[in-house]
Amino acid sequence: MVTDHSALPAVLAVVLVTLATLAIGTWGLRFSRTTSDFLVASRTVRPRLNASAIGGEYLSAASFLGVAGLVMVFGADMLWYPVGWTAGYLVLLVLVAAPLRRSGAYTLPDFAEARLASRRVRAACSVIVLAVGWLYLVPQFQGAGITLHSVIGLPNWVGAASVATIVLINVVSGGMRSITFVQAFQYWLKLTALLVPAIFLVIAWIGDGAPHPVDAPNSGTSAELWTLPLSSGGHGLYLTYSLIMATFLGTMGLPHVVVRFYTNPDGQAARRTTLTVLALLGFFYLLPPVYGALGRVYADEVAATGRTDVLVLELPQLMLPGTTGDLLTALIVGGAFAAFLSTSSGLAIAVAGVIGQEITRGRLGRWRPSGITAFRTAAVVAVSIPCSMALLSPDLGVARAVGLAFAVAASTFCPLLVLGIWWRGLTATGALAGLLVGGTGCGFAVGWSLFNTPGDNWAGALISQPAAWSVPAAFLTMWLVSLATRRSVPGHVRRFMVRLHTPEGVDLDRG
Template identity: 55%
Template sequence: MNQTYGIAGVSAVVLATVLVGALGLRISRTTSDFYVASRSVPPRLNAFAVSGEYLSAASFLGVAGLVLAQGADMLWFPIGYTAGFLVLLAFVAAPLRRSGAYTLPDFAEARLESRAVRRIASVLVVGVGWLYLLPQLRGAGLTLRLLTGAPGWFGGLVVAAVVTVAVAAGGMRSITFVQAFQYWLKLTALLVPAVFLLIAWRADRAPAPAWDERPVFQRSTQVGTDRPLTLTVHEPVRVKVTGTVDGRPLDGGPLTLGAGTHRVGPGTTLSFPPGAPVPLPDDGGPGTAPSGWAQPLSAGREQHGLYATYGLILATFLGTMGLPHVVVRFYTNPDGRAARRTTVIVLGLLGAFYLLIPLYGVLGRLYAPDLLLTGDTDAAVLVLPQRLIGGVGGDLLGALVAGGACAAFLSTVSGLTMSVAGVLAQDVLPTLGIRH
């Protein structure tokens, strides 16, 4: 990916985030403004904001990477994520809003009339918020590393700094506008490149892939490793190596990797010819096995695959109502009816977004199978524009995708920071005797 275009795309998103957030700053004046936007956010705007913060790094990058690596079974993730809002619609949205609470622990105490429950809920909110923050910061680090070569911690630091300023300055008023804007940015960042990727795929006239076989390199491909790898080769493959393989140093010379396992040293570059099968790490996973990628619950997956699938659906379906940065947004609606309308609109917005994600996973299987080798499958969405289109067009589309990824980190981290900050200020610090 062209670094100049990528940095420009990410910088534009950061600048737009600051400018849009400033709109909320101008009208945020009271405590109610800061925590719940004075409970005056209309359903449509709130639905955009909910969708903006819910579509995190896991949705923008992770699901496509899972489909690339593990296959069709991974589509249960977006299905469960979206269907979880049915639970919110039926049981959670309206009661949350009618409670008049500011935070989840406040709501829990009002419903169960227990201070102990409030304390437990406070610990859970802070814990869930922190655990949910980690993949966002990792995704930010991955994106900035691909764009600039910066160390992995740098992207997380940038996101944390921007979000801290936005939240501290304008609170819920600011992040409502920011998250609504970022939903449409993320949808555009996926939709526009997807159109061009499909056109390029059709123009490529590549032979129809055998989805139930191991992936192959469609074109000559160079793969660089920055750490040691142990690869599993199922049929001999001819490569050119600069580095070390099985302790043998080579300087661009040819080598045949025979069937079995091979140790690749750090800093090694492997050049594969078109049609070569992709050698996979020892932990390549069930989706990389023959007959394991395109068929749900296929042979070779873990035992009791059907029960595992039901468990995944149940966890994602019910887990949505336990995400503090999602449920806190229903406090911003004018009333319970508006909260339900918000949820209905969110279902449509998330459905439109998740229709695009599997496409990137499928195309990644075709044109970026080297990510299976290096383990950077989360980068599939970011690298595909350059792989299929190339040139200035690929750079521009790559910059758009990178901007969308940056928006995903910023919007979700904003919501998490706001929800956790509210619990700390309203529930944790008062119990410690700290005034705020």
């Protein structure tokens, strides 16, 4: 913990980021008038703005804080995290982006119902959206608590409650319209917050004549036992491949990512957005490994205590004590706070959109408010529940919880989207069976991993990283059950598939 005097720049940074976030969100409010504005910004967001917004919401606490800590402890093996998170957009570009936009859906449950003509599949998808969204939200709130406690000395609950409150104000004020501008701003803020200190720290390292990071001792081994390096043998090899599968395929199932493609004007814009996102993410992910490498030289105490998530926050003071370190820390704290706000905002909108639609459809009771009122009510639920979970649940590594969210998404929505978009034979029964197998199998493993320490054996490996078996199981189940129930393929499926794969501007009704 730093002194009160040295904490002043960090406090100021948090205040400025908060004020800027609220100001931009309030400015965007004037554009939000309809339910479509709140849910998908009336599908008018252009590729460059949308790409910046996606970068803002996608680069979460795990990207900003978690990756550097993992690289410090385990070295280059952990670079599979940023590689997988970035490459996931390449899979999304090739298989999903344009067809999903052409579906005309607002949410993943919308797409499932439109494709399979089944309310049961829609209900199952709604439950999974809540599970993935809340599992992803919890580490954002926890990361905010860790940041303010580490740098300013405030109790952990203050950071979590602050982020939840700010996000809720912005989301209920203007929905997707407001949040788009906020998240675009926050991407560039996060990039600056890591890039500028990294330059100073690398210069300081060169001037110090300190040992090369590769030659520095690896002083931490207990912070992230759930993911082992390749050098640990068969278990580690399995865990690495499972992690790659989860990050590569989980991106397309993240509700806050998918909803962004509904905001593009058309499928071509969705593809351009994805290409731009790949460039933005690729550049950003060059930076966390720099902090991890420097941490292997300068942050032995951080690694020894297992507090790897605070490495990025404490490294400037360790390398450049004094005013320079205080100012660089303040910039990083501002970027970290922006990371929590932007990702939480995107998740809150995605979850609130699903809950709000269920309210307006009358599935959560007899109360049937307007679309905007339902969305705002749902936003309160979407934010308050994971915030409470973050305050009550045991402390988790932020990269760990996010990695598990990717595994759940890869085991459920990935097979549903890939088969639903590219195979006419998918049936509602097959989809339900696959969601059940992938969701329950991966869900059990996630639940066990959150509250227990997996053993250093094959059973522990299979539970701590389930994607390598749960994703193939979900795909295989959907395929086999759909073949067994092929007579129940929806009658409209041929026309719907044509709609998904026909470029805009082609008149489907002609002839």
